[in-house]
Amino acid sequence: MEVASSESTITVLSTGKQFDLSLRRGVYPIYSVVDSQGAVVESMHRWLRSLRAQIGLTVSEHTVPLYGRILSYLCRWLEHAQLYPSLSIDEQLKILSRWDITKWLNHMKEHGASSHHTLHTREACLKTFLEWLTTKEAGQLRDAENSPYGRDGKLGYITATPNARSPKFVSPEIVVELLNSMYNECERCMFHAQYDMGLRLSDVIRMTVDDIPDDNAYNPALEFIPLCVKRSKGRGGQSPEKITLVSRAVLRRIKRYHGTPEYKLAPDWDIHDPKKPAFLTANRIVWSKRNASKQFNSAVRRSTLSKISTHWMRHGTAYSVLRSDMGKDYQDRMLIVQQMLGHRDLTTTEIYTQIPPSLLQALTKAGSAINRLGEAESIREKTYLGPLQHREMRGHHA
CATH class of the missing domain: 1.10.443.10 (Intergrase catalytic core)
Incomplete structure (x- = not known):
């Protein structure tokens, strides 16, 4: 979801809380992710907001909307798969396991993401997001010791890094x-x-x-x-x-x-x-x-x-x-x-x-x-x- 309004707060439908959408003056659009009921997924929104503030420093302007789309795919899958039906999306993200990620990637592959490069990009986005959830900025919503990529972060990607593509001859x-x-x-x-x-x-x-x-x-x-x-x-x-x-x-x-x-x-x-x-x-x-x-x-x-x-x-x-x-x-x-x-x-x-x-x-x-x-x-x-x-x-x- 892309928010073009200058309103500084919205109401999170799932909890009724007021939720801050503001950025420094003049910085729009704002990117967010909502579930199928229209409720903002708070942790995803906050991460995209953090990335948006880093555009021009460590993040490209094309990265934020791309990562937002990938997170929306994960959100829809979590709702469809019903891994933890009694938990909200935000609560499920706190306990997402390596096995859960594997099932999501297999689902992506079965539904159109056939390119190895595409799958790796989506997993890289999720890995970066889960790492952010362990930071103080995110409120340490996840325990770094229980990372799907190992407690030291050295456990490899589920989708292997794609080989460099050969250049194409265009006459x-x-x-x-x-x-x-x-x-x-x-x-x-x-x-x-x-x-x-x-x-x-x-x-x-x-x-x-x-x-x-x-x-x-x-x-x-x-x-x-x-x-x-x-x-x-x-x-x-x-x-x-x-x-x-x-x-x-x-x-x-x-x-x-x-x-x-x-x-x-x-x-x-x-x-x-x-x-x-x-x-x-x-x-x-x-x-x-x-x-x-x-x-x-x-x-x-x-x-x-x-x-x-x-x-x-x-x-x-x-x-x-x-x-x-x-x-x-x-x-x-x-x-x-x-x-x-x-x-x-x-x-x-x-x-x-x-x-x-x-x-x-x-x-x-x-x-x-x-x-x-x-x-x-x-x-x-x-x-x-x-x-x-x-x-x-x-x-x-x-």
Whole structure:
């Protein structure tokens, strides 16, 4: 449950007590969990409130609603399973055992959470919550000696840590087919930019006009221009800046998009507002990550492609650079990929060496290195939609 009201207290239906919802002034929304009767689960609410106060310090802004959803799944299961029918949800959480958690995870697996990664994420959320219940902040509602993960906390997860996923090879031909399955230039331009720059989707939708570099300020001989963006993923909930590269072809496409009446006359911003989002929906509002992913997945369904996610576009960027003529050698290109993808450690980038250089070279049509600027221009020419060619403006509300 997400509470957008500024009321400072509510009544807990299960007990009749007044319950504090207040945070420091101006900090909303407030996240909470309620049972099937509409009663607030107090311990869950307090934990989410604690996490909400740590956003930007040790917690990402996306973590709180995600953990809230996971706790709501646990709440519904506890009500359905009737493990301790005479106890409230809060009382059951105080005595939840490892065997109970195992049964919940099996239930999740049977009802759609088939991904090993998803199950591990849900267990990690519950483990963190149960650990918080042992703290003074929580009132030491649980005894640390009776933790489902051992009295020293070293008993392993029930769901083993998933192995690192192999990167996916996304060719320019796949990108062209995907973009051509999108109805509007605002979508095509944004996802082409993501593929060109290797950004996470959350980074792309946070970009502003002020982030777009002026290509006239750089040597015309440069095919790629540095671009500084704020990352959505950083240590301790921070949003550090990163430098990536944007091709002149994609930069021209963005500038052309910014020159359209649909973009320039968006009602919520002045025409020359530097803080205006670099990409807007067809309805001229801010993209949300959920909505952008939804439009991407709809385009995949309209194409002949099999399952593909927005994150695969970053994989496509990496392999595009590694197959290209950028840098002096393969090691140079690995360093470029590390910089563009924002990897702190080169060992993270080395997952892309699973496809050896010789095979990457063979994957190109000519069997030799590709020119990335030419690739970007080819994608733009094959997928550009003029203002009168847009086919649909539905489904773009955040």
